Amino acid sequence: MNRNYIIPDAWSIIEDKFEADHVKSSESLFSIGNGAMGQRANFEEDYSGPSFQGSYIGGVYYPDKTRVGWWKNGYPEYFAKVLNAPNFIGIHIKINDEVFDLHQCKEVNNFRRELNMKEGWHKRTFISKLQNDIEIKVEALRFLSLDHEELGAIQYQITPLNSDAKIEYTPYIDSGIKNQDTNWDDKFWETTDVDIDDEQAFIESHTLKTEYKVCTFMQSQFLIDDEIVKLSVQSEKEDLKASLSYSKEIKKDQTFTIHKFAGYTTSLNHQENELTSAAKNVLSKAVDLGFEELLSKQKQAWAEIWRMSDITIEGDVEAQQGIRFNIFQLNQTYSGKDARLNIGPKGFTGEKYGGSTYWDTEAYCLPFYMATKNQQVAKNLLIYRYRHLEKAIENAEKLGFKNGAALYPMVTMNGEESHNEWEITFEEIHRNGAIAYAIFNYHRYTGDYSYIPEMGMEVLIAIAKFWQQRASFSTHKNKYVILGVTGPNEYENNVNNNFYTNYVAQWCINYMLENLNILKLDYFDDYQRIIEKTKLTSEEISEMRKVAAEMYFPYSEEHQVYLQQDGFLDKEMIKVDDLDPNQRPINQYWSWDRILRSPYIKQADTLQGFYFFEDHFSREELERHFDFYEPFTVHESSLSPCVHSIQAASLDRMEQAYEFYLRTSRLDLDDYNKEVEEGCHITSMAGTWMSIVEGFGGMRIKNGNLHFSPKIPQQWNSYSFKVNFRGKVLTVNVEQNKVDFKLDGAPKMNVFVNGEKRQILDKA
Amino acid sequence: MNRNYIIPDAWSIIEDKFEADHVKSSESLFSIGNGAMGQRANFEEDYSGPSFQGSYIGGVYYPDKTRVGWWKNGYPEYFAKVLNAPNFIGIHIKINDEVFDLHQCKEVNNFRRELNMKEGWHKRTFISKLQNDIEIKVEALRFLSLDHEELGAIQYQITPLNSDAKIEYTPYIDSGIKNQDTNWDDKFWETTDVDIDDEQAFIESHTLKTEYKVCTFMQSQFLIDDEIVKLSVQSEKEDLKASLSYSKEIKKDQTFTIHKFAGYTTSLNHQENELTSAAKNVLSKAVDLGFEELLSKQKQAWAEIWRMSDITIEGDVEAQQGIRFNIFQLNQTYSGKDARLNIGPKGFTGEKYGGSTYWDTEAYCLPFYMATKNQQVAKNLLIYRYRHLEKAIENAEKLGFKNGAALYPMVTMNGEESHNEWEITFEEIHRNGAIAYAIFNYHRYTGDYSYIPEMGMEVLIAIAKFWQQRASFSTHKNKYVILGVTGPNEYENNVNNNFYTNYVAQWCINYMLENLNILKLDYFDDYQRIIEKTKLTSEEISEMRKVAAEMYFPYSEEHQVYLQQDGFLDKEMIKVDDLDPNQRPINQYWSWDRILRSPYIKQADTLQGFYFFEDHFSREELERHFDFYEPFTVHESSLSPCVHSIQAASLDRMEQAYEFYLRTSRLDLDDYNKEVEEGCHITSMAGTWMSIVEGFGGMRIKNGNLHFSPKIPQQWNSYSFKVNFRGKVLTVNVEQNKVDFKLDGAPKMNVFVNGEKRQILDKA
Structure with a gap:
């Protein structure tokens, strides 16, 4: 736990100590990104202490050859992973010829680091005394531009405090980087050119195998106090690095400032032979605008994001900081402008999970983007999977399925499966359900049906084909069964008849058939085209109907609950509260077999079904299942607390809902799992948003209407959030015993509060 | 399949073609060993074609750091593997300055290779024409001495056939070898000294981490025709290699012979600083005796082995060749002289499975060694596990067990677990049962009870503790259950209540308690010592009794069979015969999840229980279970056919028994699984022996008596085998409609044939 390390603040993440032990954690927490690229909060200057260097470009990945024991x-042959990209933030600094390195200084005082979420920048200030006894004040400000997605800007300021000093800035770019996460120590990058043109530097490199071309570039400007100065430059080209050195005698109390502009142009967005000229364009715009203007535009851009996505909480600064941190990171990770990109579980904050796409996107992230962005952003997330349909069909073929059945990958970058644990890769097939559910959810929320005849129907058919083939008939049970799966609770492997999987399989088939009817009636051309393309036969349809109608669900008459899987009740049913706290988290203390034969649940599993399909069940059923399963749930997945928070709120258990909320919203800030140095849990942050909007706010969509059943934790005075619903922006403000709505940009709309209709008028 | 490649012969393995494609397979099949060391049948001279070099020293292993995806x-941190050891067989040869290499010759004619199993040597003869048109006749004979376990001897003879020729022999030793099987491309060996002393050469090297010191040595003699000649020598020392060159002009039709004596002395058997002097002793003995005398002693030593272990089959040369190949390989792999050694699944014929010990030893190999060697050999196999008891307790502790519960490793070299697939490492716990069963089996066969009070009881208690802790009480079933296991059929993972596992667990507890009573009554001092040492409490004993008494066994009333595991009948019960033959073997065509949810059985599982505990069940029960399970069995483990052969014979299904026999006995010779180039299936070879002795011969031990119920396949005229039973050697000869016994070295004994007592008199 990191509790009390981060200073509570409504709008900023702040640390006020320099502790070498915390550097790697803070590098994760203070990460910055602009949707197209991102960086861990590494220091610009040299740092010889423990550090985890990380810069990432969205969509630039490498297929790392699989390495398994058996x-x-x-x-799959390869695990596609987003690569650590060339470093463009680096500035070597010398003070009177001594390399400036915080790990080597005699003293570091007044250290303060701020990630300003409101304005989208990262700043460090401190005073340090070097071994040569020169004392300097430093202020280093950095951001990745939202307006110019290929550009980062750094303002680094040094003021000698106790004497004059010669200060040398050597900004550099460096493609000699490595992935910490590599299977075979492959070389991932090849550098083809290092070029310095006056005060601009460029490195052309490309990823091996995938051949993404990247030009890394930089140019700098200098100021003494507030005056721009022109300095003579010494340039150095190495095999993988370009450096430009600028040196100046600086008087005591004078401030010597470098503005470094740097970034990447890539073949994702440019012709391969135009990367350098594109880079020159970016630099020339940056230099023209200058650092201050770029920063000011950054603030505006973030203001625009917050205008739609902010959630305020009055009376609980930690809760407020938590939710804003989550919303900020989500916006840094994925802007939704580019349907080729997606949301990796660690975003741009680390290498774990390879920056790839998981079912997290559909199950957890989609609602956030639907409600806080325009409709196209959510649609882009759906299109991403549509584009991968062919690969998903190939993936299923590799596992023996046929006739266009699709199994979406557990982990992917380009549609191919990247994961290689059999119990997950081959068995965690419920992910197919989330992909279909996202189509349903998108239509339910946006009312936009067009996606289904245009693209979604093909996905739904391929998924339904999969379930029909994957289920098998048990003569013994006289029902269809689904054997050998891993459900959302990954603490069970290779189980039979996981309730969630069977339920979502049944639902997928029914939902597909329902839409097939709609298409046949209302979109006949699409219907014909799709039937022809997918070769869906009436025999298949009738088999699917049988599978859905005769699906088996394990059920306990004694407990009146659906069982997570066959045989669940044979376990030793000791509740989590009765476990030795020294054995928690169990995934750090128990061997895998012990976890597997225990009843402990990593994240919502049966309850995930109750979350997705809440209106298929009564409140009493939800309560019974919640009471049965939650006491066995260890919440060792970052995706667990949010669903439970929502369900606790809906069952009016506000204390429990609040506890789960804090756990999800401050998971990284307080480092609950002692692993934040590896990166932040980006996808679960969308779950935090859901905990407020769907949990406390009780927002649901029914028949195209917004419903709320707002509740408020007693710790809070009020909270408010906005949702973009079918083009109308509604602000919901909940105080103790009072709910307000404010409508923005549309004449009126109906919402339901605790089932009662209210007409909300435009504020105008 | 390799069928018809090996020439049928009663006593030899023969190939009569030189085909580069077959070289690697033949390197496996023609492997030689002497229990202490072994070699793949690599060529002595240079060979530039595809080859898999392999020399191994029993007990010299390296802990290769574990590498897994997740x-x-x-x-375990490490996988202990027997290492490829320095090469001592190599002889560079030049004919008129052209390097002699079969892969580069213009022609290779009259090629014949023989592994003479009767006499224990390997020989190649051929005529080849080099690029320089010199034609030479070659005869290369090699063996690893049974008498001098540190010594190998080579006789290499070249006769120029079409002209005089300068022939250069450069015998060498080389420690610059690598393992093909390595996790991190670690360097496994370090060489500390390369020394040449006149005509003797020595390389001192040691394994890294484990620090086994090995001195590899050589010395050679030369003959022209039959005359010993003294030649001048040119020596060369390289970093990892020592070479001695001898050159001579040889007349057409003269034969130039080298006798190379070489081998290893190791710190397993010598003081570290005496390895070279020990090597000199070996060499001096070898040179004194000379090649012919050494070979003659080799023949005697093998004759002695065959005297006890031969099985003859009349009327079926392929069956005869098969069984002798199995017996020969078992004797090459393990002589039983050294309790630190054991039997790796591939013996000294390849690197796969790391030369480590599996449950194969106890479940399959022990009966062979009990019946064909003196009692101490089998006892050494038990002592091996006794010495590992402490590590087995540590292994169990790592998995959360306590109070001295032991889980023997799945794979081991030094007692530590080496395997790293969770579904096997953590879940294939039935191996503990085989270790206890071996103690029972040893006592049943030898009548020697002393091992139990001396050592075995501690093992039995630690194993019983494990089962007591590993079983859990299901309130739902009101029985003890064992959840999350993998049975012998590894095509099922993480199943609940595997019948075999539950049955063997129950038996282990009961057998331990039974022996505890015997010790209390008859060996009270041992009893006290052991109770104190194992801290076995009366509470534990009473818990154990409960677990054994209330163990759950899944059973189908409909089929009247025990079920392999919970839920087995929910599968799609399509019989193996109805599978598409193009999908076989399924482990090469199906993804792992598909295999897991299928009903297909890799090797005897429920039936393994019926094999071990045959007399717990009626013949009708065996028949019912055999008829239920065998049709779902794909026999994709080398350990599968033998058990089924035995059971088919015992059910009087002789055609089926014969079919399984051929499959087990010629598995490698006919390369059923298309993988013999990786090495031979050594441990399953003991199963082949059982197929004859226990299967066709129907040998059983009951109440200290030998029982037979002999049967004979219609393809055979007769077969005979010997068993060493409690100091008496009994020869059993079975002809069509006739059984003969011959007793050797004891006045008389009783045996039972089909239940009827016969008194067998000594032949004397």
């Missing part, structure tokens, strides 16, 4: 048939 | 708590 190969199983069907394993 | 780490699970409890995984």
Whole structure:
């Protein structure tokens, strides 16, 4: 736990100590990104202490050859991972010829680091005394521009405090970087050119195998106090690095400032042979505008994001900081402008999970983007999967399925499966359900049906084909069963008849058939085209109907609950509260087999079904299942607390809902899992947003209407959030015993509060 | 399949073609060993074609750091593997200055290779024409001495056939070898000294981490025709290699012979600083005796082995060749002289499975060694596990067990677990049962009870503790259950209540308690010592009794069979015969999840229980279970056919028994699994022996008596085998409609044939 390390603040993440032990954690927490690229909060200057360097470009990945102890048939050949990209933030600094390195200084005082979420920048200020006894004040400000997605800007300021000093700035760019996460120590990048043109530097490199071309570039300006100065430059080209050195005698109390503009142009967005000229364009715009103007535009851009996505909480600064941190990171990770990109579980804050796409996107992230962005952003997330349909069909073929059945990958970058644990890769097939559910959810929320005849129907058919083939008939049970799966609770592997999987399989088939009817009636051309393309036969349809109608669900008459899987009740049913606290989290203390045979649940599993399909069940059923399963739930997945928070709120258990809320919203800030140095849990942050909007706010969509059943934790005075619903922006303000709505930009709309209709008028 | 490649012969393995494609397979099949060391049948001279070099020293291993895709708590840090050891067989040869290499010759004719199993040597003869058109006749004979376990001897003879020729022999020793099987491309060996002393050469090297010191040595003699000649020598020392060159002009039709004596002395058997002097002793003995005398002693030593272990089959040369190949390989792999050694699944014929010990030893190999060697050999196999008891307790502790519960490793070299697939490492716990069963089996066969009070009881208690802790009480079933296991059929993972596992667990507890009573009554001092040492409490004993008494066994009333595991009948029960033959073997065509949810059985599982505990069940029960399970069995483990052969024979299904026999006995010779180039299936070879002795011969031990119920396949005229039973050697000869016994070295004994007592008199 990191509790009390981060200073509570409504709008900023702040640390006020320099502790070498905390550097790696803070590098994660203070990460910055602009949707197109991102960086861990590494220091610009040299740092010889423990650090985890990380810069990432969205969509630039490498297929790292799979390495396993024991190969199983069907394993993918490669794990596609977003690569650590060339470093453009670096500035070597010398003070009177001594390399400036915080790890080597005699003293570091007044250290303060701020990630200003409101305005989208990262700043460090401190005073340090070097070994040569020169004392300097430093202020280093950095951001990745939202307006110019290929550009980052740094303002680094040094003021000698106790004597004059010669200060040398050597900004550099460096493609000699490595991934910490590599299977075979492959070389991932090849550098083809290092070029310095006057005061601009460029490195052309490309990823091996995938051949993404990247030009890394930089140019700097200098000021003494507030005066721009022109300095003579010494340039140095190395094999993988370009450096430009600027040196100046600076008087005591004078401030010597460098503005470094740097970034990447890539073949994702430019012709391969135009990367350098594109880079020159970016630099020339940056220099023209200058640092201050760029910063000011950054603030405006973030203001625009917050205008729609902010959630305020009055009376609980930690809760407020938590939710803003979550919203900020989500916006840094994915802007939704580019349907080729997606949301990696660690975003741009680390290498774990390879920056790839998981079912997290559909199950947890989609609602956030639907409600806080325009409709196209959510649609782009759906299109991403539509574009991967062919690969998902190939993936299923590798596992023995046929006739266009699709199994979406557990982890992917380009549509191909990247994961290689059989119990997950081959068995955690419920992910197919989330992909179909996202289509349903998008239509339910936006009312935009067009996606289904245009693209979604093909996905739904391919998924339904998969379930029909994957289920098998048990003559013993006289029902269809789904054997050998891993449900959302990954603390069970290779189980039979996981309730959630069977339920979502049944639902997928029914939902597909329902839409097939709609298409046949209302979109006949699309219907014909799709039937032809997918070769869906009436025999298949009738088989699907049988599977859905005769699906088996394990059920306990004694407890009146659906069982997570066959045999669940054979376990030793000791509740989590009765476990030795020294054995928690169990995934750090128990061997895998012990976890597997225990009843402990990593994240909502049966309850995930109750979350997705809440209106299929009564409140009493939800309560019974919540009371049965939550006491066995260890919440060792970052995705667990949010669903439970929502369900606790809906069951009016506000204390419990609040507890889960804090756990999800401050998971990284307080480092609950002692692993934040590896990166932040980006996808679960969308779950935090849901905990407020769907949990406390009780927002639901029914028949195209917004419903709320607002509640408020007693710790809070009030909270408010906005949702963009079918083009109308509604602000919901909940105080103790009072709910307000404010409508923005549309004449009126109906919402339901605790089932009662209210007409909300435009504020105008 | 390799069928018809190996020439049928009663006593030899023969190939009569030189085909580069077959070289690697033949390197496996023609492997030689002497229990202490072994070699793949690599060529002595240079060979530039595809080859898999392999020399191994029993007990010399390296802990190769574990490499997995996804780490699970409890995984071992290291995988101990027997290493490829320095090469001592190599002889560079030049004919008129052209390097002699079969892959580069213009022609290779009259090629014949023989592994003479009767006499224990390997020989190649051929005529080849080099690029320089010199034609030479070659005869290369090699063996590893049974008498001098540190010594190998080579006789290499070249006769120029079409002209005089300058022939240069450069015998060498080389420690610059690598393992093909390595996790991190670690360097496994370090060489500390390369020394040449006149005509003797020595390389001192040691394994890294484990620090086994090995001195590899050589010395050669030369003959022209039959005359010993003294030649001048040119020596060369390289970093990892020592070479001695001898050159001579040889007349057409003269034969130029080298006798190379070489081998290893190791710190397993010598003081570290005496390895070279020990090597000199070996060499001096070898040179004194000379090649012919050494070979003659080799023949005697093998004759002695065959005297006890031969099985003859009349009327079926392929079956005869098969069984002798199995017996020969078992004797090459393990002589039983050294309790630190054991039997790796591939013996000295390849690197796969790391030369480590599996449950194969106890479940499959022990009966062979009990019946064909003196009692101490089998006892050494038990002592091996007794010495590992402490490590087995540590292994269990790592998985959360306590109070001295032991889980023997799945794979081991030094007692530590080496395996790292969770579904096997953590879940294939039935191996503990085989270790206890071996103690029972040893006592049943030898009548020697002393091992139990001396050592075995501690093992039995630690194993019983494990089962007591590993079983859990299901309030739902009101029985003890064992959840989350993998049975012998590794095509099922993480199943609940595997019948075999539950049955063997129950038996282990009961057998331990039974022996505890015997010790209390008859060996009270041992009893006290052991109770104190194992801290076995009366509470534990009473818990154990409960677990054994209330163990759950899944059973189908409909089929009247025990079910392999919970839920087995929910599968799609399509019989193996109805599978598409193009999808076989399924482990090469199906993804792992598909295999897991299928009903297909890799090797005897429920039936393994019926094999171990045959007399717990009626013949009708065996028949019912055999008829239920065998049709779902794909026999994709080398350990599968033998058990089924035995059971088919015992059910009087001789055609089926014969079919399984051929499959087990010629598995490698006919390369059923298309993988013999990786090495031979050594441990399953003991199963082949059982197929004859226990299967066709129907040998059983009951109440200290030998029982037979002999049967004979219609393809055979007769077969005979010997068993060493409690100091008496009994020869059993079975002809069509006739059984003969011959007793050797004891006045008389009783045996039972089909239940009827016969008194067998000594032949004397």
